[in-house]
Amino acid sequence: MAQIEIRDLGIDYRKPKSNEVFSAVDNVALSVEKGEFVTIVGSSGCGKSTLLMAVAGLVSLTRGSIQIDGKQINGPGPDRAVVFQEASLLPWRSVRGNVKFGLEMQRWNGGDLNERAMQMIRLVGLGRFSDYHPHQLSGGMRQRVNIARALAVDPQVLLMDEPFGALDAQTREIMGTELLRIWERDKKTALFVTHDIDEAIFLADKIVVMGRNPGHIKEVIKVNLPRPRNEAILDSEDFHELRKRLRAHLAEDMSSMQLVQEVA
Amino acid sequence: MIAELFYRRQALVLGTLSMIGIVVFWQIAVDTGFINPFFISTPSQVAAEFITQFEDGSVATNVAATLYCFAWSLGLATVVGIILGMLAGWFADVESALEPFIWFKYSAPTVAFYPLFVAWLGYGTPTIIAIAFLFALTPIYANTLSGIKNTDRDLARAARSFGARPLDIFLRVALPGSVPVMMAGLRLGVGRALTGVVVAELFGANAGLGYAITYYGQLMQTTKMMVSIVIVIVLGVLLTQILSFLETRTDSWRVDSNR
Structure with missing residues (x-):
C-alpha cells in the first residue's frame, strides 16, 4: 500500500465576516509510495500549499480522507515534519x-x-x-x-512548502542539489510544493500539476531522469520535454485567469 | 561602524555641551542680576546646599524614603501587570473584561483618586505606594498584553507542526518572543512609578524627595527645594538608563544585522 493515500479530498474556507464559502481544494486523490519524491507545482491560488498543510495536519478537511501508512491523520504527528517557506x-x-x-x-x-x-x-x-x-x-x-x-x-514523510521560494535563483539551485544530496541518504518520502518549473522537475520522481478554481489535480507526470542528479540534467533532452509540458499547463492557467479578469 | 560610533559620541558630546550651556547661562543670568535668585537659585548655591544636606543625612533619608515606595510600587505593578497582561494576551475574553478599566486608567488622571486612597489607607507610605502602583501598572500591562497577543503566527504554526500543545506555544514561543516588549513596558513603568511616588509625596508624606520639594517650596526656600528636584531628575535618568540597557540586552536577537 502507498505511504500517503489521499482520497476525494476537499477543503473549504469560510470567508471572514461573511457566510460565503470558498473551496480551496476539491476532488483531490493522490497516492505517494514510500521513498518517492513528489513535487506539487501550480500557479498561485491553486491550493497546493493548502493540500500540503492538510497532509501536515495543520488544516482541517471538509471532505475525503488522508491516510499515512493506512492510518487516518488527525492533526500533526511525529510521522511527518514540515519545512516552511521562511x-x-x-x-x-x-x-x-x-x-x-x-x-x-x-x-x-x-x-x-x-x-x-x-x-x-x-x-x-x-x-x-x-x-x-x-x-x-x-x-x-x-x-x-x-x-x-x-x-x-x-519523520516518515518530509513536507516542504516552497522552502526555497524566497531565495535568489542561484542559491535556490544550490539548495536543490543540496536537498537531493541529503535526501539520497535515507530516501524519505517527500512532498515538495513549488511554483518553479525547473525545481519541480529537478527534484521529482513524480510531478503533481495543480489547477485552480477550485484547486484540483490536472495531471501527474512520472519523471524518469536518472539519480543521483546534478545541474547537468537541466540541459538534457528529457528535461526540456518536461519543461515544455509543464509550461503549457501553467500557461493555460494564466490565460483562464485573464479571461476571468476580462469578464469581471 | 566607526562612523556610527562617532555619531553616537557626537550626540553625547552635543547633549553634554547643551546641558553645561544651560547651567552656565543660569549662573550668569542670576549673577548679572538678570533674574532674581529667589525664583530659581543658582547652580553654585544648589551645589553647596546639596553638600550640606548630604552631610546632615537628609539626602539619604529622603532618597531612601522615595526609593522604598518606588521599589514596592514598581514591584507590585510588575507582578500584577505581567500576570494580567499574560492572561489578557492569551485569552481574548480576559482582555475584553479588563478593557474598560484600561480606558478608565488612560482617560482619568490617577491623582484624582488620591483622596480616596487617603480615606482607605491613611496619609503616608501605603497611599503613596498605591498611587505609584497605578501609575506604573498601565504600560507594563499593555506591553505584556500586546507582546503575547501578537505572537508570530508562523512560529506558532511551526511549533504546532511538531506537535506543540497550547502550553508549549505559550511558554516556548509567545513568552520568549514577548520579553523585549515587556522590557520596554518595564522601562516606561520605572519612569512612571518614580513620577507617581514623587507626586504622591507632594500631597502628603513625612519624608521623601517629593515631601522635601513641597516642604521647602512652601517655605520659599528655593535653593533647598532645587536640591531635591535635581536628585529626582538624576534618579529618573539613572533608573531609566539601567532599564534601557537591560532592554537592549534582551532585544539583541531582534536586530537584523550585527551592530
Whole structure:
C-alpha cells in the first residue's frame, strides 16, 4: 500500500465576516509510495500549499480522507515534519536551539538532544554555525536550519512548502542539489510544493500539476531522469520535454485567469 | 561602524555641551542680576546646599524614603501587570473584561483618586505606594498584553507542526518572543512609578524627595527645594538608563544585522 493515500479530498474556507464559502481544494486523490519524491507545482491560488498543510495536519478537511501508512491523520504527528517557506525559526534561539526545538516539542526520547541536533546541523553543512542566531545567517543558511529541524525528528514523510521560494535563483539551485544530496541518504518520502518549473522537475520522481478554481489535480507526470542528479540534467533532452509540458499547463492557467479578469 | 560610533559620541558630546550651556547661562543670568535668585537659585548655591544636606543625612533619608515606595510600587505593578497582561494576551475574553478599566486608567488622571486612597489607607507610605502602583501598572500591562497577543503566527504554526500543545506555544514561543516588549513596558513603568511616588509625596508624606520639594517650596526656600528636584531628575535618568540597557540586552536577537 502507498505511504500517503489521499482520497476525494476537499477543503473549504469560510470567508471572514461573511457566510460565503470558498473551496480551496476539491476532488483531490493522490497516492505517494514510500521513498518517492513528489513535487506539487501550480500557479498561485491553486491550493497546493493548502493540500500540503492538510497532509501536515495543520488544516482541517471538509471532505475525503488522508491516510499515512493506512492510518487516518488527525492533526500533526511525529510521522511527518514540515519545512516552511521562511521566518519560522525562533529568532531568540541559536541554530542548535532551533534544531532542538522540534525534538523538544515531540518529547523526543531517542537519546541526547544536543548530540542529535549537532548531527543534523553537520548534515546540512552548518557545523561551524551552530551557535549563530537566525539574524546572523543568510536566507539559504536559514533554510538549511529549517531542513535540519525537520529531519531531526526522523519523520516518515518530509513536507516542504516552497522552502526555497524566497531565495535568489542561484542559491535556490544550490539548495536543490543540496536537498537531493541529503535526501539520497535515507530516501524519505517527500512532498515538495513549488511554483518553479525547473525545481519541480529537478527534484521529482513524480510531478503533481495543480489547477485552480477550485484547486484540483490536472495531471501527474512520472519523471524518469536518472539519480543521483546534478545541474547537468537541466540541459538534457528529457528535461526540456518536461519543461515544455509543464509550461503549457501553467500557461493555460494564466490565460483562464485573464479571461476571468476580462469578464469581471 | 566607526562612523556610527562617532555619531553616537557626537550626540553625547552635543547633549553634554547643551546641558553645561544651560547651567552656565543660569549662573550668569542670576549673577548679572538678570533674574532674581529667589525664583530659581543658582547652580553654585544648589551645589553647596546639596553638600550640606548630604552631610546632615537628609539626602539619604529622603532618597531612601522615595526609593522604598518606588521599589514596592514598581514591584507590585510588575507582578500584577505581567500576570494580567499574560492572561489578557492569551485569552481574548480576559482582555475584553479588563478593557474598560484600561480606558478608565488612560482617560482619568490617577491623582484624582488620591483622596480616596487617603480615606482607605491613611496619609503616608501605603497611599503613596498605591498611587505609584497605578501609575506604573498601565504600560507594563499593555506591553505584556500586546507582546503575547501578537505572537508570530508562523512560529506558532511551526511549533504546532511538531506537535506543540497550547502550553508549549505559550511558554516556548509567545513568552520568549514577548520579553523585549515587556522590557520596554518595564522601562516606561520605572519612569512612571518614580513620577507617581514623587507626586504622591507632594500631597502628603513625612519624608521623601517629593515631601522635601513641597516642604521647602512652601517655605520659599528655593535653593533647598532645587536640591531635591535635581536628585529626582538624576534618579529618573539613572533608573531609566539601567532599564534601557537591560532592554537592549534582551532585544539583541531582534536586530537584523550585527551592530
